[in-house]
Amino acid sequence: MYLPKSFHETHIEVLHALMRDYPFATVITHGADGLAANHLPLELAGETSLHGHVARGNELANADGARVLVIFHGADGYVSPNWYPSKHVTGREVPTWNYAVVHVHGRLRVVDDKAWLRQLLERLTNRHEASQPKPWRVDDAPEDHIEKMLRAIVGIDIVIERIEGKFKLSQNHVDTNRAGVLHGLAERGGRRDAELAELMQQAEERRRGE
Secondary structure (H helix, E strand, C coil), X not given: CCCCHHHEECCHHHHHHHHHHCCEEXXXXXXXXXXXXXXXXXXXXXXXXXXXXXXXXXXXXHCCCCEEEEEEEEEEEEECHHHCCCHHHHCCCCCEXXXXXXXXXXXEEXXXXXXHHHHHHHHHHHHHHCCCCCXXXXXXXXXXXXXXXXXXXXXXXXXXXXXXXXXXCCCCCCHHHHHHHHHHHXXXXXXXXXXXXXXXXXXXXXXXHC
């Protein structure tokens, strides 16, 4: 990943937070037929592993021991040059895209263990159902149905070897331009604009605290 110094995020707690807030990841492997990408939610287990599950027919179910690249995508959005005060003075600005991503390099282990899988499913379900008025639980389904579903999947445990974070959040601009981007995001009010603005503000607070 191209990683200019100004966009290199090294705070591990910040990287972990993005991975938890945006758990739907892209898992890239290299097999006999070349590169392959799969998309699935992953759980950060402590600081050393990522846990998830796939159908037995998924190529990842047969990738035990493979090296993988996992990409977590945070908020992103188009940035108009009209948002920069400096553009209205010099005209020397162009469009860009702000975003935050985390790349995790690791090795995949296939877990064919019903008890491990059930515990994972219960953790994932409890986490993602927490905001529901009446959270669904794994035990709400008939036991024979759960047993059938468990037989159809395998777990994956990705042992983390290296993490890289790229948070491109206008850090290469002066304060007035960054403020202009925040104002532009607030005015546009798109689907992820508030999330992107929050990431920008958090990055600014970290910069000022260092």
